[in-house]
Amino acid sequence: MSIYEFAKSIALLAGERIREELSQELIIETKSNPNDLVTNMDKATEVFLVDRIKETYPDHHIIGEEGHGKDITSADGYLWIIDPIDGTLNFVHQQQNFAISIGIFHNGEKYAGVIYDVMNDKLYHAEAGKGAYLNEEKLPMLKNTALVTSIISMNPNWLTKDRTREMYVPIIRTARSARSYGSAALDFAYVALGIIDSYITLRLHPWDFAGGLIIAEEVGAVVSNQLGEKLDPLHSNSILVANQTLHQELLADYLLPFESHLRLIHSGPFSHR
Template sequence: MTNWTEIDEIAKKWVREAGSRIKQSMQENLTIETKSNPNDLVTNIDKETERFFIDCIQQTFPGHRILGEEGQGDKLHSLDGVVWIIDPIDGTMNFVHQQRHFAISIGIFENGKGKIGLIYDVMQDELYHAFSGEGAYMNDTALPSLREVPIEEAIIAVNATWVTENRRIDPGILAPLVKRVRGTRSYGSAALELASVAAGRIDAYITMRLAPWDYAAGCILLNEVGGIYTTVEGEHFTFLDNHSVLAGNPAIHKIIFNDYLHADK
């Protein structure tokens, strides 16, 4: 039988150790490469951090499988068994240019069900963590269930690139929504934006394309505080594919989905 308490304790230890390694690396010269486009960055620290997690997992839990952003894990076609979904540095552009506002993100699943979610804001030393059925926390502080907020008082995070890149939904819908809410934010790290929704710091997050390692841990956090997450079309996540994301407290999610994303239906 899987000892999830042990996995949770060990995973938290590894995350904090990886965070210390990242901080130490900031004194060194980074090797920066591009992936899908000139703004899609990866550094030697991304790759070394993912390798650290893979080596730790394979040595300690040899039966577990790994899906990692930098491609050093397994080639997965299902979430059967225990699967770790890892983003070693979410917000690499922030890491490179600002040396802050980036996170380590790990979601651990068993047969497709999220069991443990960890998002570590390295520079703030804030570890958001959730254990299925046991609530969500930021360090030692329990995160309360999300409260309903009037849309006029809501703060939403929006990845603005979808205004120019999206072809499925008219980006013009963004303007009336932005005018109606209290404010908008963009942090450059999907993991931290989802953690901020779970913590009630922002009320919703909208973006048109995330990979599983971007959203897996955040969704596990949201499960524990009553958050809702779907694609902008209202579909459930597979946790194996890229998806658009609409996440938030249930009331705000419903308003954005019905009144803005699909007002014509």
């Protein structure tokens, strides 16, 4: 079994475990703020994934949202970046609209990405250079769109802050419509699927984007930070993912005019894992 096939298999197994244990009482804790939640299910799922990876590939490195690999500073060798439950607020409040995300890099280069929409039993996956799939169906390459005919996804929390509101409100006003799904992994998957045209957010950790980055790029999406720069899988980033034409329009007309402000944000504490 290849590393890619193994990644898909453990994501499916972890999702099955989550579905089986949904009726059990959750232990909910907060992390950086009252809305940054973690549950016993997040922690148990990360342990399950890490244990399976380490049993099979003991020389591989792992970064996980719930604590594994926080001392890793190099992408040498095989590096797994995992989010056991991306969309924990959705998981706690809705018991749906959350996903398991796995991104794998080899010597800093993309190798494979897996996103498992647990409750809908939809597995998005891609091996670099070989296209992206939803379950066993290969996804078509994305069509180009202009902002005026595009649906975008953006966390509305960024509209409560003065300078980011100034950047983002014109995008929302020009777009055909805006959405917020509450799971970065699913946002990437939905861009890859073509049901939204862009996902824009100011702050994501590596585990939030590592799996989706690979899947989206395999269908022709352009993924960068909001300065148009390549994402660093070892650090937090701002995110702009869209089809090629829309990415160019958003970058040139709406984001780069705020380049000095964005550079200040990128140099701040959030840019470090």
